[in-house]
Amino acid sequence: MKTAISCWIAIVSLSLHAQDFKAGVARADITPAGPIRLAGYASRNKPSESVDQRIFVKALALEDQTGVRTLIVTADTIGTPRWFNDELAARIERELKVPRARFLFACSHSHNTPVIHGCLTTMYGLEGKEAADVEAYTKMFLQKSFEAAAAALKDLRPVKLSHGQGEAKFAANRRAFGPKGVGFGVNPTGVVDHSVPVLRVEGADGALKAVVFGYACHCTTPGGTYEVSGDWAGYAQANLEQTYAGATALFITGCGADMNPNPRPGGTMLFARAHGLQLAGAVARVLTGPMRPVRGPLRGAFDRAELPLEKTPGKDYYEAKLKEKAPATQRYAQQHLDVMARGEKLMTSYPAPLQVLRFGGDLTLVAISGETCVDYSLRLKRELPDERLWVAGYCNDIFAYVPSMRILTEGGYEADSNLIYYGFPTRFAPAVEDTLVKKVHELLKATAP
Numbered sequence: 306m307k308t309a310i311s312c313w314i315a316i317v318s319l320s321l322h323a324q325d326f327k328a329g330v331a332r333a334d335i336t337p338a339g340p341i342r343l344a345g346y347a348s349r350n351k352p353s354e355s356v357d358q359r360i361f362v363k364a365l366a367l368e369d370q371t372g373v374r375t376l377i378v379t380a381d382t383i384g385t386p387r388w389f390n391d392e393l394a395a396r397i398e399r400e401l402k403v404p405r406a407r408f409l410f411a412c413s414h415s416h417n418t419p420v421i422h423g424c425l426t427t428m429y430g431l432e433g434k435e436a437a438d439v440e441a442y443t444k445m446f447l448q449k450s451f452e453a454a455a456a457a458l459k460d461l462r463p464v465k466l467s468h469g470q471g472e473a474k475f476a477a478n479r480r481a482f483g484p485k486g487v488g489f490g491v492n493p494t495g496v497v498d499h500s501v502p503v504l505r506v507e508g509a510d511g512a513l514k515a516v517v518f519g520y521a522c523h524c525t526t527p528g529g530t531y532e533v534s535g536d537w538a539g540y541a542q543a544n545l546e547q548t549y550a551g552a553t554a555l556f557i558t559g560c561g562a563d564m565n566p567n568p569r570p571g572g573t574m575l576f577a578r579a580h581g582l583q584l585a586g587a588v589a590r591v592l593t594g595p596m597r598p599v600r601g602p603l604r605g606a607f608d609r610a611e612l613p614l615e616k617t618p619g620k621d622y623y624e625a626k627l628k629e630k631a632p633a634t635q636r637y638a639q640q641h642l643d644v645m646a647r648g649e650k651l652m653t654s655y656p657a658p659l660q661v662l663r664f665g666g667d668l669t670l671v672a673i674s675g676e677t678c679v680d681y682s683l684r685l686k687r688e689l690p691d692e693r694l695w696v697a698g699y700c701n702d703i704f705a706y707v708p709s710m711r712i713l714t715e716g717g718y719e720a721d722s723n724l725i726y727y728g729f730p731t732r733f734a735p736a737v738e739d740t741l742v743k744k745v746h747e748l749l750k751a752t753a754p
Contacts, residue, residue: 325600328506329366329460330515330553333449335380336360336533337419341438344383345416346529347428347633347726352435353419357532357574358539360418362450363555364457365506365515369601375407375662376454377517379555381535382446384412384676384703386423389443390658393450401455406607409660409672410450411557412699415524417534421446424703427637428726463509467596468668468693471501471587475537475580476522477567478679480717487717491567497521498559498682501584502695503591504599504668513552516545518588519697521559521679526580528571537566540581545588554588558699560673560682562706563719597693600665604752609656610744612707613734617651637725651730658701659744663752668693671745672700673707678719680709684742689749705729710738 336359340352360381367375376397394405420429422443431439478495480487498521506515524536535542542554566580623645626638644651660672669692673681677698685696698707705727706719713720713735721732 325370326464326466327368327461328464328514329457329462330364331453331456331460332361332363332553333453334359335362335382335446335449337442341419341442342429342431342435343417343531343533344420344425345525347631348529349531351531353533354531355533357417357534358543360415360533360535360539362446362453363553364453365517365553365555366454366457366461367603368461369603371602373407373603374403374458375603375605376401376403376457377409377411377555378450378454379411379557380413380446380450381415381539382412382418383416383421384414384424384699385410385421387702387704388423389421389447390701393447396451397454401458406605406660407662409662410701411672411697412703413524413535413538413556414558414676414699414703415534415536415538417527417530417532417536419533425726427640427728428633430632430636462514464514465507466599466664467505467507468599469503469505469591469594469596471503471591472499473501473520473584473587474499475566475583476520476561476564478563479523479565480563480715480719487715489565489718495563496679496683497564498561498679500559501587501591503588503596505592505596513549513592515553515555516549516588516592517555517557519557519559519695520584521561521682521698522564522566523561526566526569526577527574528569530572532574534574534577537577537580537584540578541584541588544582544585548585548589557697560677560679560696560698562676562678562698563712564679597667599667602665604663605661606748606751607658607660608744608748609658610741611654612657612737612740613654614652614729615731615734617653617730620645634725637728640728641730655704655729657704657707657741659741659748660701661745661748661752663749666754668695669749669752670695670697671749672697673741673745674700674702675704675707676723677707678709678712680711680738681707681741685745688742692749707741708733708737710735713737
């Protein structure tokens with residue numbers, strides 16, 4: 306009798322766990338219909354020539370036991386600016402009734418995807434048909450992102466969630482130190498985060514419905530080629546979907562702004578395929594091993610941290626920049642001189658979106674905006690050892706690199722040069738790291754059980 310009761314309790318417990326969540330998935334193809342300018346490299350001077358791999362926006366809808374719904378949308382894209390995310394979030398809240406705190410948009414940051422209108426525009430200086438093509442593509446991308454989110458909400462079915470973590474080692478710190486300062490290369494002693502967080506979404510029939518996974522590294526394997534591709538992140542998703550028939554794989558970039566894939570001989574997709582296969586293998590090993598159950602309720606919080614900039618330079622600074630040879634630098638200088646000529650004030654801070662999605666006491670996803678450097682992930686994990694943290698970057702708004710205090714001290718592209726392309730008047734102030742981390746702690750407290 307005692308054994309029978311124990312078995313009954315176990316069955317009921319498993320059943321209740323299985324009903325903790327409902328999930329739905331959907332996708333939309335966002336591969337450009339024709340040649341278009343690709344993002345990520347100022348050296349590119351013509352539209353794309355071919356499609357190596359089709360690219361997608363994917364959506365995972367979750368409903369916890371309280372009936373509250375959450376959306377996670379991921380995309381093979383260089384990044385989406387503030388206007389894109391705000392417009393999409395407002396429409397999702399208005400038409401799909403999912404509030405801003407429960408809508409997350411994550412970008413893979415592949416440098417072989419189309420330019421997005423309003424993101425890194427100083428880098429390209431597009432005009433005429435090229436600019437019109439980018440605007441049309443961005444509108445299509447925005448619409449398909451909404452359609453994927455809506456379709457995922459219509460696909461809700463009972464699921465079980467579980468979480469695990471693996472490891473992949475192709476990400477290398479790219480901040481190489483030399484006689485002229487910090488440049489691009491491979492720093493074998495530089496800090497990295499090789500963790501591969503995995504969220505398993507298993508249907509009532511035991512089959513894998515979806516898998517969400519992350520990794521902290523730039524999608525820059527093939528260099529400045531003219532092929533449309535999701536790079537290694539796209540190949541990892543494709544490999545997993547081929548292995549687990551019927552499943553949807555969604556990728557969330559970690560805090561990898563100062564990481565590059567290694568090796569990465571420019572001009573070839575071979576290593577993008579190899580890195581993607583390595584990452585897919587790391588995810589598969591997690592899926593086949595023991596994983597921790599993830600239960601509800603799912604709490605969400607969203608806010609913006611006002612990240613301070615250093616003192617704004619004077620007119621002389623931009624006039625000197627205007628004389629430099631790089632076209633992007635000239636555009637940057639003229640942009641700021643025009644603002645000053647109109648009597649307007651230059652930006653002194655930036656409202657960076659931050660978000661927390663907390664799955665009961667089992668898993669906490671921290672989503673940081675911008676090109677987020679690895680120090681943020683490592684610091685949060687160090688400060689919160691009792692939390693099962695998944696720290697992501699490149700979420701909800703790609704506005705500039707978000708340097709740590711260490712990177713600001715050392716200098717280099719992540720601290721300074723990137724701001725030319727993003728159009729910021731000057732570098733972030735030393736308080737940027739503590740300001741951001743303080744706001745994350747506030748959101749964690751707001752979602753605490």
